[in-house]
Amino acid sequence: MNIRTIALTLSLFAAASCRQENIIPVTETDAIAIKTEKITIENYAKAVESAGIITSDKEARLSFKVTGIISKLYVHEGDMVQKGQLMATLDQTEISAQLQQAKNDYEKAQRNHNRMGNLHKDSAATQEEFENSATSLNSARQLYNIARFNKQYATIYANQSGSVIKKEMSEGEITTAGTTVYTINASGSEDWVIRIGLPDKEWVKLKKGDTATITTDAYGDKKFKAVVSEIG
Template sequence: MNRYSTMETYAQLLKKAILTGGLVALSLSLVACSDADAVDDVAAQEEVETVIAIPVEAQPLTTGSISATYATTAILEAKEEAFVVARASGIIEAIYVEEGDYVEKGQVLAQLDKRRYELNLAKARADLAGLESELEKVNKVYSQQLISDDTYDKLTAQYESVQALVRLAELDLKETTIIAPISGYVAERNAKVGNLTESFQRERMFHIVQQSNLQGIVYLPENELTNVKLGQPATLVVSALNNAEVSGQVQRISPVIDAATGTFKVTLSVPNQDGYLKAGMFTDVALEYAQHSNATLLPRRALVTIDNQHSVFVVEDGVAKKVNISTGFEQNGLIEVMDGLNGNETVVTAGHQNLKDQAPIEVVNS
């Protein structure tokens, strides 16, 4: 074989090797691409199949009664109270009651020094006795027309005047005994033994309150006048008694509007037979205007409002279905559903801030 034949053969072998290598490389590249596409397809399939459910809290709807109310505040007052002042002047000799004591109407509270009043009464009675004796004698001679009518009339008038003085002295003596004008509890005792009290002085000796029936005074805006009726129920919440609820009712409605404030006065009657309530307690008041029975009730926190449109998310087959509703009364964290729900649904109450219609959910009530 000559040199040229050998070179030709080598060139042909090299060409075959290059061609074969290219085919192998191409084949490997195609296999690699095919494997990568397969991995991407599996990942995409897993991504489609892996759906993240949003955790929410949910609560079923309930059925019950709900009222339309007007919320305000009031301070409880004694329906009946008395500020006891002395009608007579004198030194206080004795005090028979203390603050917190219950007293009956007519019970003795204190006693003033009465000696001066006893002497005044004795003198008035003596004067009256003397005039009675003299008038007896005059009557005998007057019938015989031995004295003038003028003299007789003056003596009669003097007798009647002394009679009045006796009655006045009796009253003064009686008023040295200080008595309770009403039944109730002694809220204040300002009187002290040994002190001088003046008749009808401004400083009161005792303050008595009757607390078996209290009242609450509320002032409502004039546009509520047509909504308030006598006997209308009211609920009072007393924070000082661990938010205890007390029932009351409208007892009086003022017929006039205060021009300065645009409000009118409403007086509530508040029974207090057990004595737990005290005059001066602060209360939250809810006046009940109307009541609906057998209403479908929705938790307030389940409601979603956007542009005055109310809606809720109903739990249905693992998804949150958005339903538009119309509402009615609202009371104590509950809202009346007027339309949109039948009352058998369970609604999302927490975790619904970013929910969308038909979003997958998982109920995880605590």
Template sequence: MKKNKLITIIIIGLLLIGGIAYYIFHNEGNAVELITENPHYGDIATSVTATGKIQPVDTVAVGTQVSGTIQKVLVDFNSVVKKGDLLAQIDQSLFLAQVQQMTANLQLAKSNFSYQQSNFNRQTELYKAGGISRADFETAKNQYEVARDNVKSVAAQLSSVQKSLSFTNIFSPINGTVLTRKVSEGQTVAASLNTPTLFSIAKDLTKMQVQASVDEADVGNIKAGESATFTVDAFPDDVFKGKVLEVRLEPTISANVVTYTTIIAAPNDDLKLKPGMTANIIIYTKEIKNTLLISAKAIAFQPDSTLSKQFKIRKVFLGNNKGSNKGGYGNKSKSGGNKLSKPTQDTVDHKKAIVWKRVGDSLIPKHIRIGLDDDINVQVVKGLTEQDEIITGINTLKQAKSSKTADSSPFIPKRGGGGTSGSGKK
């Protein structure tokens, strides 16, 4: 008898525990709490991202117009030079010999010209006196004119070889920094076909520019004067500022992807930026400072049937717009419930939206006018204040309730230092 009585008590206890558990899971399993926020003031912007290379504003390739052997190299990588500084020198021996030869030829031509001039003067007097024929006179005149023109020709040749001699000295055309040195002493350079590049000099490394490659889908939003920020891998914690100078019209096509080169001015007073660095760029196409903001999730939130058991949900009224949906995101369902439809294109174009406010145990739709949207925050132009409590989502309490029930069960061992479950802002 005692054994049967004990079994009966255990069965009744298990039934009671099962009934309590069923009640908790069935009736409270769908309990939810609201995640809310208050509108706040801040900055918002829409932006375009791109990548690019950092380059000096102006880079000059220094070459040579004459061929020869490099005799001296007076600068190296990173050398700071000024306009007119000697960078390198080509062997001058052959050019000096040509100058000496042409100088001697000029003296010879001048001597011959002097003789022909005197002879022509004599022949002129004799011709006037009838002492020589006209043929002899014209011969003397021709020899005089040839000698005169020969002096001019040799003088021009001398000037040419002297100019070639000056080209053996390679001078810096600008003030700047030597980026590359492509020659060494003893190296032979040939300038017969293409001008060989000896040095590359950057004009001013304190003023850099970023050549960004902007996708064709984004380039229409970019204009000169817009602000930009970028980072480089060498200084991941530093954010550098710049300004859009121009969007070049020439497209670049690679694997059927069309991009446009956008030039961004980048001050570099501390010389952190180096030529060739890869920049990750954000170009701000629109910016608004100190404006009222809400989360983008608040625009997307719509109450459903799970909330109707705990809260009173007001219906959305669209106003007297002859059935149009300009006043908000939703319509009443035919059944009279609170189910809302998705926004129409007309709503988006007119920058109108609906958010839901919590007032006590009621959920009230609020028609607002919105502005800039960066996919995280949305600008509120009209309709809300900082005191409004706006719903951004819901948090299901089933897991939290189940955990509490399991911990409080007399048949399950207690956890040491049991924790609490998290929830959103209420």
């Protein structure tokens, strides 16, 4: 550029020197206003698009606390339930028998301990015999409490209001303690979330607090605003 600019300047000077009589006067022209702006570099993140599943942030898996045979299932997939509603029960035959036996053993141990206490006062029973009766009483009490616990938790009640999204077992099946029988979602509008799966190269672009736009087939072109609340 510098060489080309200099060459043009020299050609004009030579022409002006050789032909003085044909010099054309140069007139000033109006200045053109130019607005300048400072150039900055900004990064614009490309939008991440993916399909997801609408679910509840408060999903509960309900199970019995004890092992037994499922006697009755009162609700099915898709049903709405209210908090505290009875959903399922185990067969009570064996559980009730165990409770009655534990109660009888506890009452017997209590009577024996009282008798040993009286004998110990009269020096008719040794200290060891009295302590053994106390130990037997404590053991019987614990077994009785366990039997009552089993009786109480041989039922499933809804821990929250919502909808049954999955029924895992059927009536007549044997279930163990902790095995999921129902899965329910909370029904509150503030409990709904959308879960999506993304490859590593996509999710690393996101952070909590990022905004999102949601569309669904059910609502056509209507758009909903959302916020990234969990990554992991």
